Amino acid sequence: MADARKARPTPLQPNMSDVARHAGVAIGTVSNTLNNPEKVREPTRLRVQASIEALGFVRNDAARSLAAGSSNTVGIVLVDMGNSFFVDIARGAEATLREQGMNLLIANSDIEIEKQLSNLEVFEQARVAGIILAPLDPHITNSLVSKAVSRPLVLVNYAAEDARYAGVVADEHYGGYIAAQHLISLGRKNLVFAGGPIKLQAVAERLAGAGQAVSETPGTVLTLIETTGMNISHGRTAGSRIAAQDACVDGVVAASDLLAIGIIQVLEQQAGRRIPEDVAVVGYDNNHFASESTTPVTTISQPGEDMGRAAAELLLAEIRGEDEGGRSTIVLRPHLITRASTVATRNRV
Amino acid sequence: MADARKARPTPLQPNMSDVARHAGVAIGTVSNTLNNPEKVREPTRLRVQASIEALGFVRNDAARSLAAGSSNTVGIVLVDMGNSFFVDIARGAEATLREQGMNLLIANSDIEIEKQLSNLEVFEQARVAGIILAPLDPHITNSLVSKAVSRPLVLVNYAAEDARYAGVVADEHYGGYIAAQHLISLGRKNLVFAGGPIKLQAVAERLAGAGQAVSETPGTVLTLIETTGMNISHGRTAGSRIAAQDACVDGVVAASDLLAIGIIQVLEQQAGRRIPEDVAVVGYDNNHFASESTTPVTTISQPGEDMGRAAAELLLAEIRGEDEGGRSTIVLRPHLITRASTVATRNRV
DNA sequence: TGCCTCGAATGAAGCGCTTCAAAAGAACCA
DNA sequence: TGGTTCTTTTGAAGCGCTTCATTCGAGGCA
Incomplete structure (x- = not known):
């Protein structure tokens, strides 16, 4: 079985022919053992597998995908x-x-x-x-x-x-829809959508979805507060503008969780509104810290x-x-x- | 220059010999242009590069690392x-x-x-x-x-x-040290280290570092409050225990930001302590939401x-x-x- | 025993590249 | 012009694998 082994100085990484020689089979059989085991008779296959174990063989993926013409x-x-x-x-x-x-x-x-x-x-x-x-x-x-x-x-x-x-x-439209719908189901009537810039397609669709929910429910209104970005600081700006509104806003759909957090901070701490009693706020994205902030934020979770x-x-x-x-x-x-x-x-x- | 092109049905992905033929050079020259440009005369190199552009050639990395015996x-x-x-x-x-x-x-x-x-x-x-x-x-x-x-x-x-x-x-020890040092420099004397389990090596070292800072400053003390984990909920538990302490704790080193956030929530909202006036809290890790929470958390930033x-x-x-x-x-x-x-x-x- | 069939095993060819000994060219001097 | 040296280019060999036409061999049948 083991014939005169060719001079191979240090078999640091054994290759397929090393395995073939060790198992006393042809190189093609080793390949089949790996890729088409059903084509190899059981005793042969076991012998090859034992040799693979014994030598610690790991197939060279570069060679594999070069020869096969495709990668895995x-x-x-x-x-x-x-x-x-x-x-x-x-x-x-x-x-x-x-x-x-x-x-x-x-x-x-x-x-x-x-x-x-x-x-x-x-x-x-x-x-x-x-x-x-x-x-x-x-x-x-x-x-x-x-x-x-x-x-x-x-x-x-x-x-x-x-x-x-x-x-x-x-489905951004649907996300905006269920956000507003949730607020409406809680009895909120005077809603604000905060987000922007509106030219962002995702924001526009969320807004449209929220709009649809409101238009389906008589007695509810939706006001747009467009922001220039979606971070906490933009949220704070939006929060101040919400606090300054004449009408008493009781629900906010924010286009991101950061926006929602900023809005909540301003409304609670500067405008003296209670969250959620006075104003209910929904965020978007289910960012990690949406659940971790002091007031955990209701959110629309992206199906990542x-x-x-x-x-x-x-x-x-x-x-x-x-x-x-x-x-x-x-x-x-x-x-x-x-x-x-x-x-x-x-x-x- | 362009001799009888061998029948190559669809050169979907041109290879090096396609480039060589197109540029009228040997395949080794194309290889050198890519890997050892200094070995190729400028006019030749430019011609090869033009052909690479013209054919949209992208070198096959599998073949490269197979031949070179090493990957990049x-x-x-x-x-x-x-x-x-x-x-x-x-x-x-x-x-x-x-x-x-x-x-x-x-x-x-x-x-x-x-x-x-x-x-x-x-x-x-x-x-x-x-x-x-x-x-x-x-x-x-x-x-x-x-x-x-x-x-x-x-x-x-x-x-x-x-x-x-x-x-x-x-350097976890150093992290614990500067956290405690920071509190001490703010005049805090009655410190707590919250974290655990202590068998975690990183936690033990942070504790040791904080201990060293305290032992270097007469008049300051450090109490250990061991937690079973490092999340917000563990922080809340730790917060209650801090609030229940006889001595009036004025500084906390938390072994994670989540822990710090939980502690802050309980101390502020349940125990009526003001942060940072009554109790200053330092977290650890600079988690994204450490800066985003209602009370942004001072933290030890890992040098990731x-x-x-x-x-x-x-x-x-x-x-x-x-x-x-x-x-x-x-x-x-x-x-x-x-x-x-x-x-x-x-x-x- | 001889012939045929068919599943199993074989091993050469070739994937696209790098390498390197050898050939070709260029430059220079006598 | 011929010889020498140095630079540039050439192209065959081979990396480790998959593929597949070919060969082998066991079993069935007459």
């Missing part, structure tokens, strides 16, 4: 790893891919367009099987074409303008993990060529998480 | 992508690596030991140039050996027990990005074989970020 890795390009929404997407995608025996590479763009493009190029060089992209701006598809991204690609968070790529997005899962499934279908004749866009619904900023609880601190 | 990618295995500390480490490492023309692959372990091991194996298969590992527990090095991780590896956040691997850690940078540098040295005879452990100091929970500000909301 997909890449995801995130807008910002500091944002838990995107981290959730990655988590969801990873779970689905792992079930299918594929690996996920995560790249972070840090909200910089150059990094995003460079990350795409890295994946392109790595010849990943496919790419999940959270585009930095909705017009990115043009840049993609120029970057010659020629492999299966699925967008998350923005739909493609043309139908060139499949995509997964959240589900979006990641759906994106991974679309991508797998595309990789396998099962995407029958069309790039679909999947729309997932967010859901409401009720906390103390809209509903007083016994055990509230 | 390093992998980082994070404990938890949901924790901004680890995200910062990745960010820092990425910055340093990118400067050196290397790429960073991020893998998330989601606090699960199996995922951590599986991620290590993926990197092993990918034959990455090196690995940065944030181990889930300090004893992981044993598992590493059994997983036959045989490539350059640097630990972050935990030092190796033996001197087998280089590492980067934060710096740790990532340092880890990447150690790893690069090891990859290049410059790690003269020893695995060093680098200790980086955290720093204090002063906010409203210890110092009253004019513009406090």
Whole structure:
């Protein structure tokens, strides 16, 4: 079985022919043991597996994907790893891919367009099987074409303008709708929508959704307070403007949790309004600290993990060529998480 | 120049010989243009580069690292992508690596030991140039050996027990020290250290550091309140116990920001203490919401990005074989970020 | 016993790149 | 012009794997 071993100085990393020699089989049999075990008779397979164990063989993925002409890795390009929404997407995608025996590479763009493009190029060089992209701006598809991204690609968070790529997005309209609906169901009548700039498509849709809920319920009104951004400081500005309103506002839909927190701070501490008794506030995104702030914020939770899962499934279908004749866009619904900023609880601190 | 082109049906992805043919040079020249431009005369190089552009050639990384026997990618295995500390480490490492023309692959372990091991194996298969590992527990090095991780590896956040691997850690003792020192410099005398379980090495060291600061200053005392965890709810429990103390506590060092937030909530809202006038509170970690909570929390900021940078540098040295005879452990100091929970500000909301 | 069939095992070819010994060119001097 | 030296270019070999046409061998049947 063990014939004259060729002079191989230090087999630091044993390769397939080392395994084949050790097991007394041909190299093709080792390959089949790994990739098509049903084609190898049991005794042979066991012998090969024992040799793999004995030598501590780990298959060289570079060689594998070079020879096979395809990789078992997909890449995801995130807008910002500091944002838990995107981290959730990655988590969801990873779970689905792992079930299918594929690996996920995560790249972070840090909200910089150059990094995003460079990350795409890295994946392109790595010849990943496919790419999940959270585009930095909705017009990115043009840049993609120029970057010659020629492999299966699925967008998350923005739909493609043309139908060139499949995509997964959240139903922003519905999110705005259930936020307002929640306030209305609590008996609130004089609502404010705070968010902006309105030219952001997501904000506009949330506003439209809230508007629909109000228009469906006689006796309720919705006022828009447009902000220039979505941070706590913008929230404070919005809070002052809400406090200054003539009409007595009793419900606020904020387009982000940070906005909501800023608004709550000003209303409680400067305007002397009680939250939620006088004013109920709903945020958006389910940021980590929405639940951790002094007054935990009722929020619309983005379906991040589900979006990641759906994106991974679309991508797998595309990789396998099962995407029958069309790039679909999947729309997932967010859901409401009720906390103390809209509903007083016994055990509230 | 363009001789009879071999029948190549669809050059979907042009390769190096396509480029060579197009530019009228040998394939080795194309390779040199990419990897050793100084070895190619300028006119030739420009011609090759033009052809690369014209054909939209992207080098196949799998083939490259197979032929070269080394990859230009390093992998980082994070404990938890949901924790901004680890995200910062990745960010820092990425910055340093990118400067050196290397790429960073991020893998998330989601606090699960199996995922951590599986991620290590993926990197092993990918034959990455090196690995940065944030181990889930300090004893992981044993598992590493059994997983036959045989490539350059640097630990972050935990030092190796033996001197087998280089590492980067934060100076927890110093962090505890400056936290207590800050309170003392504000004239606080009756301090509490809240955190736990004490068997966690990091907590024990922070406590020791705080103890040292107190022992250096006559007239100050430090009481330990051990918690069973480090979340907001544990903080609330600790807060109640602080409120119940006989002596009038005027300063608290909390071992995490969440703990600090819970303590602040109870002291302010249930015990009627003013923050920071009656009690000043310092947290730890600079969690995102430490600055976003109603009372922004003074905190000890972990040097996450710096740790990532340092880890990447150690790893690069090891990859290049410059790690003269020893695995060093680098200790980086955290720093204090002063906010409203210890110092009253004019513009406090 | 001889022939046929079919599942199992074989191993050469080739994936796209880097390397490096060898060939070709350029530059210079006598 | 020929010889020498140095620079630039060439292209075959080989990295470790997958693939697949080919070969092997066991079993069934006449």
